[in-house]
Amino acid sequence: MTAPAATDRTSSARPFSYPRPGSSLHCGAVSLETLAKKYGTPLYVYSADQIIERLQMFQAAFAQREHLVCYAVKANSSLAILKLLAEHGAGFDIVSGGELERVLAAAPQATCRVVFSGVGKTAAEIDLALNAEILSFNVESEAELDLLADRARKLRKKARFSIRVNPDVFAETHPYISTGLHEHKFGVSMKTALAMYKCVAQNRWLEPHGISVHIGSQIASADPFGAALDRVHTLVRQLERAGIAINAIDAGGGLGIDYHARAFDPEKRVQAYAKAVNTALHGFQGKLLIEPGRFLVAQAGALLTRVVNVKRNGKKTFVVTDAAMNDLIRPALYQAYHEIVPVKPRAGKPRAVDVVGPVCETGDFFARDRALGPIQPGDLIALLDAGAYGMAQSSNYNTRPRPAEVLVEKSKARLIRRRETIADLLATEII
Ligand code: LLP
Secondary structure (H helix, E strand, O other), X not given: OOOOOHHHHOOOOOOEEOOOOOOOOEEOOEEHHHHHHHHOOOEEEEEHHHHHHHHHHHHHXXXXXXXXXXXXHHHOOOHHHHHHHHHOOOEEEEOOHHHHHHHHHHOHHHHHHEEEOOXXXXXXXXXXHHHHOOOEEEEOOHHHHHHHHHHHHHHOOOEEEEEEEOOOOOOOOOHHHEOOOOOOOOOEOHHHHHHHHHHOOOOOOEEEEEEEOOOEOOEXXXXXXXXXXXXXXXXXXXXXXXXXXXXXEEOOOOEOOOOOOOOOOHHHHHHHHHHHHHHHOOOOOOEEEEOOOHHHHOXXXXXXXXXXXXXXXXXEEEXXXXXXXXXXXXXXXXXXXXXXXXXXXXXXXXEEEEEEOOOOOOOOEEEEEEEEOOOOOOOEEEEXXXXXXXXXXXXXXXXXXXXXXXXXXXXXXXXXEOOOOHHHHHXXXXX
């Protein structure tokens, strides 16, 4: 990477840029230097404008058909972000009772737009969701359908459900986040799904709502989505022949972004995705649900961190930051790449460094042998595309309080989560 021709250091797919030559990195109109001074580091910074822009890209791409974007809460479950999305018409895909409690706290008006996925729903979680009158349960096994019927009968609440099918479609992505093959734990086969719908057709507490599918995450090409939905559509027809009407198809989430600095046009990607989905649905007239997570929030967020020191070991140079794997685990867990940019670029030749955190594990790194311009202790750097699965997967490993979070709306920044304190961490423990 070459040094500070600052404006081309970030692509237009990101809200982070250097507004003028020589200026520091901004989120929209807000300077990250100012935010670091005010709120400290490590700090997650998100652009509300970009999150809404991305939501609207999906809404526009599917405007021709009845649809609902159910944001996958797991990607970033901060209450302010849920509220923002709900205000712009989003529903939610949840995977736990805890995520439902978040929706209830942030946007109670949106519980009727919630779908509940996940392979291990407990009776207590099902009860919570039945009482909240969510839109639909994405059922992942025969045992779960039995449990749902049982809880619905006990609570005297009708449960709408979609069976999650496993289409046996290969999605080219990291093996830990691929879900659509028979060898994975998710969903049931098409054959089993057909039998399950038929089996409960007469159950007065269960109402078939749709069919759901989710083949994995960080998928760049639209083709696997088309292939999966093609199979789902075959099942719709089989069910129709059996007299079972399907009102909705839930196509899951998984559309990927480009973590590298290559030119990336998010709008084109959404349009290609919409085209593949619409083609595969062959004129299906029911409602389409989609569950994007990463695509809505990843590029809206950055993790801002201060360099604690720069250390040399033999030939290697280590830039040690005050953020660590507990704040952003994606590089350690999935060998994920995150672009790293200086907040105030210094003139000078780039050279290869490892960017690491202070946690006592060799796996605690953000980048290895990355060409970066000169960096000195005390400098601020930003890890880009960290809005999805960053804070949501953070932990207190090494008894490190988790970062604060700031949401930038137009030219205003506001704290949406205060930094944890050590007292917060110790509060639940008993000696
Ligand atoms: N729906 C279901 C049922 C899911 O399991 C997921 C993600 C989504 C929707 C949203 O997928 P997205 O649009 O965000 O790709 N922690 C990993 C990603 C795990 C994804 C898990 N399921 C990462 O940091 O890459």
